[in-house]
Structure formats: structure tokens, C-alpha cells
Amino acid sequence: xxxxxxxxxxxLVLPASLLFTTAFAKPAVQPKVSAERIYADIARLAYxxxxxxxxxxxxxxxxxxxxxxxxxxxxxxQIQKFPFTAFIxxxxxxxxxxxxxxxxxxxxxEYSASTPDAGIxxxxxxxxxxxxxxxxxxxxxxxxxxxxxxxxxxxxxTENAAKAGAVGVLIYNNVSGTINGxxxxxxxxxxxxxxxxxxxxLKGLLDQGSQVVVTMKADTEIRQSYSQNVIATLKADQxxxxxxxxVLGAHYDGVDTPAANxxxxxxxxxxxxxxxxxxxxxxxxxxxxxxxxxEAGLVGSEKYVESLxxxxxxxxxxxxxxxxVGVGDTLYIxxxxxxxxxxxxxxxxxKAEEMGIAHARSWSNRSDxxxxxxxxxxxxxxxxxxxxxxxxxxxxxxxxxxxDLYNAGTLAAGLLADLADEPKPxxxxxxxxSGMDEFHALKHRHQALLTx
Numbered sequence: 001x002x003x004x005x006x007x008x009x010x011x012l013v014l015p016a017s018l019l020f021t022t023a024f025a026k027p028a029v030q031p032k033v034s035a036e037r038i039y040a041d042i043a044r045l046a047y048x049x050x051x052x053x054x055x056x057x058x059x060x061x062x063x064x065x066x067x068x069x070x071x072x073x074x075x076x077x078q079i080q081k082f083p084f085t086a087f088i089x090x091x092x093x094x095x096x097x098x099x100x101x102x103x104x105x106x107x108x109x110e111y112s113a114s115t116p117d118a119g120i121x122x123x124x125x126x127x128x129x130x131x132x133x134x135x136x137x138x139x140x141x142x143x144x145x146x147x148x149x150x151x152x153x154x155x156x157x158t159e160n161a162a163k164a165g166a167v168g169v170l171i172y173n174n175v176s177g178t179i180n181g182x183x184x185x186x187x188x189x190x191x192x193x194x195x196x197x198x199x200x201x202l203k204g205l206l207d208q209g210s211q212v213v214v215t216m217k218a219d220t221e222i223r224q225s226y227s228q229n230v231i232a233t234l235k236a237d238q239x240x241x242x243x244x245x246x247v248l249g250a251h252y253d254g255v256d257t258p259a260a261n262x263x264x265x266x267x268x269x270x271x272x273x274x275x276x277x278x279x280x281x282x283x284x285x286x287x288x289x290x291x292x293x294x295e296a297g298l299v300g301s302e303k304y305v306e307s308l309x310x311x312x313x314x315x316x317x318x319x320x321x322x323x324x325v326g327v328g329d330t331l332y333i334x335x336x337x338x339x340x341x342x343x344x345x346x347x348x349x350x351k352a353e354e355m356g357i358a359h360a361r362s363w364s365n366r367s368d369x370x371x372x373x374x375x376x377x378x379x380x381x382x383x384x385x386x387x388x389x390x391x392x393x394x395x396x397x398x399x400x401x402x403x404d405l406y407n408a409g410t411l412a413a414g415l416l417a418d419l420a421d422e423p424k425p426x427x428x429x430x431x432x433x434s435g436m437d438e439f440h441a442l443k444h445r446h447q448a449l450l451t452x
Contacts, residue, residue: 033272033409035402041069041268042326043397045252046260054253054293055086055225062252062267063228066290069271070232073278075288080229082303084293085186087111089256090219092192094170097121098213099205104198108218109154109171110182110296112191119217120144120168120190126206130157130169141165144216146202149174154191155183162188168216172199180255180391182296190218227253227292229300232274234288236420237281244317245285246419248273248412249301249368251294251323260397261387263294265326269405273413282420284317291368294323301368305375318344318378320415321369325408326400328384331359335381336373338363344380344415351415357407380415382408 045052045062052059063079070077087110096102122144128134130147145161147169152160154171161169172194173179179193194202205212230252236243250266253259267290274288291300305313325331333348335341345361352359369379384404389395 032276033406033413035406035409037275038265038268038272038405038409039397039400039402041271042260042264042400045264045267046254046258046395046397049258049393050088050256051258052252052254052264053086053088053256054227054296054299055084055223056088059227059253059292063230063290063292066230066252066267066271067232070230070274070288073232073275075232075234075274075278078231078233080231080304080307081226082228082292082299084225084227084296084299085111086223086225088221088223090221092218092220093119093216094192094194095215096202096212097215099210104194104201105178106170106192106194106198106216107178108220109158109179109187109191109193111186111222112158112183112218112220113187113189113222114220115168115190115216115218117219119215121213121215122167124170124202124206124212124214125166126203127161127164127166127169130160130171132160135160135164138164142167144168144170144214146199146206147171148199148203149179153184154181155185155187158183158187158189158191168192170194170199170202170214170216172196172202184297186222190216190220192216192218227300229292229304230290231304232288234274234278234282234286236283236285240281240283243284245287245315246317246416247287247289247319247372248416249289249291249319249321251291251300251368253292253295253300255295255391257391257393257395258397260395260400261326262324262390262395263322265324265400265405266322269322269325269409269412272409273416276413277416277420282417283422284420286416286420294368298368298370302371305371308375313375313377316372316377317419318342318380319369319372320344320348320412321367321372321379321381322408322412323367323381323383324387324390325382325384326404327387327389328401328404329358330385331357331404331407331411332362332364332383332385333359333380334362334364334383335379336363336365336370340373342378342380344378347418348380348382348411348415351411351418355407355411355414357411382412384408
């Protein structure tokens with residue numbers, strides 16, 4: 001799905017805190033990033049459709065692969081497991097049987113209940129926005145509710161329909177294109193997503209007074225499983241005084257696609273940065289974290305931050321997040337909220353300028369840097385845009401741009417080398433520019449997926 005970008009001007013804002021200065025000495029190790037090595041790791045992680053859906057065997061295998069790579073570098077590896085409700089989507093279909101025969105494009109919402117193998121064949125009824133008042137005015141019992149996006153969360157719409165006796169719901173978009181959404185939790189009845197065009201088509205038939213009968217099918221499975229964070233630590237030099245911790249993170253799970261750019265690209269680039277930096281000891285500890293279950297609502301990163309004591313949070317000098325760094329022409333350097341300040345973003349922008357990388361500053365609250373920012377930890381989010389194949393089956397290896405991988409990897413490695421080689425952390429406030437629009441950047445995160 002292609003989405004419009006709300007670009008903030010090229011100079012944004014970011015969170016302030018206790019950290020390093022942005023004037024750095026030349027690091028002891030100059031990063032030599034291999035885009036070919038990153039590309040090969042993406043190929044390993046994105047080798048098939050549904051490669052790394054959270055809570056599935058594919059995600060578990062990816063975690064094992066990442067942990068093995070980290071251990072080979074000599075890093076101290078910890079696995080942080082947490083319970084997770086896995087959703088497996090094997091496909092969906094929607095066929096109009098009456099008043100005419102027609103196949104419509106559709107897919108099941110994440111956490112939708114499954115239909116019987118033969119599907120559900122019933123008359124559809126217009127349920128407006130799917131609110132309680134909408135259902136009080138119609139007879140939905142035993143029927144399939146046609147609902148327009150807006151007003152309520154997708155889950156609320158679905159459960160309102162179930163309470164009214166409906167056997168399924170079809171939710172159509174209120175803007176151009178399809179809906180890539182989640183119910184957030186298992187539903188009582190099946191829920192399929194439609195484009196605005198197909199939804200208006202069905203509503204038009206109903207408005208003409210036609211009886212509209214459809215067959216909806218959803219082959220889904222919901223089961224209790226687990227996800228995990230893979231945490232690798234490069235300890236500081238024993239001679240270092242007052243070492244802090246710098247975090248580089250990337251989520252390794254994906255939606256039910258090959259998920260090459262989102263986010264095998266960030267994960268593989270992080271592995272390359274870890275390989276480079278693990279060749280020496282630094283004045284500060286570097287922690288590399290591959291987060292699980294990001295696509296379900298930043299679950300892994302939230303679990304990690306929640307596991308930290310206040311003292312441990314205070315020891316984190318900053319967090320750099322890499323998400324979707326393999327497709328696009330502009331590297332966005334972002335923080336979590338409009339009006340925030342961050343020395344990390346200042347430093348990343350300075351480094352990008354030195355490297356001649358086309359970049360822009362903005363903010364986004366839809367990836368794994370957010371739980372860290374919410375805990376008062378300075379963050380920088382690195383993200384290339386835009387990717388027209390985001391969350392589609394076309395998010396494949398062949399779309400990856402090696403130059404983007406090289407740029408993102410070199411920037412992250414150079415920035416971390418600068419930070420980790422700075423002996424005396426001190427107070428440093430990042431630049432602040434107000435009045436910025438959020439940069440949505442093709443990252444529909446949890447709340448956006450749940451609602452309108």
C-alpha cells in the first residue's frame with residue numbers, strides 16, 4: 001500500500017537528556033560496511049512469504065539465526081521470552097453471488113476469527129459505521145454486516161456486529177485503497193477488509209434495493225505462543241570509567257509477507273554494525289537488540305523497557321532504532337514526538353551531512369524507539385522512505401537498494417563508534433524546532449491499525 005507522506009520541514013526537533021556532546025573525536029575504528037553481507041542476511045531472513053510472523057516457527061527460527069550470528073561475534077547473548085498470541089493468516093476471499101457474480105479483493109483483519117472451510121454464505125446488511133446505534137436500526141441477525149471505516153475501532157465494530165447477531169463483518173475503507181489493520185485481539189466472528197471502491201460497490205447495490213448475497217472465507221488460526229527479544233551486549237573496556245550503555249535496535253518480526261524491507265533490512269544492517277564494532281572494546285557498553293512482535297504493537301520493545309529498573313534506564317545513554325532502511329531515496333532521522341529534543345538526532349544529522357547522505361529530520365511514534373523515549377531515554381530513529389510495497393507481498397529481496405543499506409549501516413556504525421569512544425558523558429541538549437507535522441513514513445503502527 002502506498003501512503004501519502006506528511007513531511008515535516010527538513011529540520012525537526014528532539015528530546016533532551018543527560019548525554020554525550022555532539023562534537024566527537026575521530027573514532028578508533030572507522031566503519032567498513034558491506035552492503036553485500038547485509039543483503040545476504042536479508043535473503044536469509046526474507047526467504048519466503050510469511051517468513052517471520054510473530055509467535056510462529058518462522059519468527060523463532062529467525063531469532064535463533066540472529067542469536068547465532070551475535071555469538072559468533074563474541075557478544076554476550078540473552079534471550080528474553082514473553083507470551084504472545086500468534087495469528088496465522090492463510091488467506092481470505094469474498095465472492096458476490098447475488099444479484100450478480102463477482103470476485104472482490106479482500107484479506108482478513110489480524111486476529112479475525114476463521115470461517116468454516118466452505119465459508120459463510122449470507123445476505124449482507126448496511127450497518128453504517130458499526131456503532132451500537134447503527135445496529136439498533138437494522139436486523140443483522142444471521143447476516144453479514146457491511147461497515148464503513150471510521151468512528152470506532154475495528155474490534156469494536158466487529159464485536160458490535162457479533163452482539164447484534166451478525167455472523168461476519170466486511171469493513172471497507174473511507175479513503176482510497178485497502179485497509180491494513182488489526183483487531184488487536186481475537187474476534188467473535190470473522191472480519192474481512194475491503195477497499196473503498198469495493199465497499200461503495202456493495203453499498204450501492206443495497207441502496208438500489210437489491211438483495212446482496214456473498215460468500216466470505218477466512219482461513220486463520222489464533223494460538224497461544226511466545227515471541228522473544230534477542231539481546232547481545234558488547235561490554236565496555238574494563239579500564240573505562242563510568243561506562244554507560246548505548247542501544248542499537250531493530251525488530252526482526254514481519255507481517256504475513258516476505259518482509260524484506262520491513263524489517264529484515266534493519267535487522268541485517270544491525271548485525272553488520274555489530275560485526276564491525278565487536279572488533280574492539282569501547283569506553284561505553286553497546287547493546288544490540290533484535291525485537292520480537294513489533295508489528296503487533298511494539299510488544300518486544302515495550303517488554304524490554306518494562307523489564308528495566310529505574311537505575312538501568314538511567315544507565316542508557318541513548319537508543320538508535322533502525323526500521324525499513326532498504327528502500328527509498330531519503331533517510332529520515334527522527335524522534336518520537338513533535339517538540340522533542342535529542343543530541344542523538346543532532347549527531348546523526350551531522351554524520352549524514354559529512355557522508356553526503358540525503359536526509360531529513362522529523363518525528364514518528366510508530367516504531368521501537370517509542371518505549372525508550374517514553375522512559376526518558378534519548379532516541380534516534382533511522383528510516384528510509386518511501387516504500388510503495390510496505391506490508392504487501394511485494395516487500396521482497398529484489399526491491400532492496402544496496403546503497404541505502406550501505407548508507408544506513410555506515411551512519412549507524414560511525415555514530416555508535418563516536419558515542420562509544422567518548423570518555424566523559426555530560427549534559428547536552430539537542431536542537432528544538434516547533435510546529436512540525438508527524439512523518440508517517442509508511443509505518444502504520446498499532447493504534448493506527450486498530451482504528452479509523
